[in-house]
Amino acid sequence: MYDIEIKNLSVNYDSVIALKDINLKVKHKEFLGIIGPNGGGKSTLLKVLLGLLKPSKGSISLNTNKPLGYVPQYSHFDSEFPIKVKDVILMGKLSQEMFFHRYSDKEMKKVREIMDAFGLLKYQNRQIGQLSGGQIQKVMIARALIMEPDILLLDEPTASLDSNAKSEIYKILKMINKEKTIIIVSHDLEVISSYIESVACLNKTLHYHGDNNELNKETLEKTYGCPVELIAHGSTPHRVLNRHKEEKND
């Protein structure tokens, strides 16, 4: 059973073809990384999944009765932006419900649990703009989780973060992935981290690589249209993955 099935999907912006004949099936609790160059259609694909854009052709079926969780590309807050961390997280609810909704004890408890899990409790009353980039991203992920989605979409969540902050975000995503399906899009090959179980390349058309062992330099170069350096901790120039749990040591 798939959480997402995309069939022959095309999306145009007037005369610009952003996505062409995309087919993709995403399994329940899959952790999929979609990589491709800027302008390759990554944000467009997430927006069409969210129902913010209409396909020109094709279909999308979602096997969930909850709204999708979404962390948009790049969140910047002015350092004086007068909203507290916990209120930013609660705003994930506001978009769904009436504006003057009072939060229940249950909702407040949920926010505390998420803040606790993400190490944000001590910042809960701080203004959002006074957090680091990595902390802001954690808040944005917490905000996307407050509606308890089955599927979480993230648009370049680690862009412009340093490597420590990046790996913290991946640790959090790995934890979330125990319960939820995750799709992350990025122009950055760093996304093919060992946390991610399957990879697709997107540059107007999409190529799914499943277990990303088969992802190689040629495929990536075709996607990016330029030479791509792959870092590998092995003898061959491809990505070396962690062993699957059931595989024996040799």
Ligand code: ADP
């Ligand atoms: P990515 O997220 O991979 O950088 P996008 O999905 O943002 O790519 O963009 C894909 C293509 O669609 C690009 O050619 C971009 O210029 C075009 N595009 C994106 N948004 C719009 C828009 N609102 N109007 C017209 N063209 C757009």
Ligand code: MG
């Ligand atoms: Mg984008």
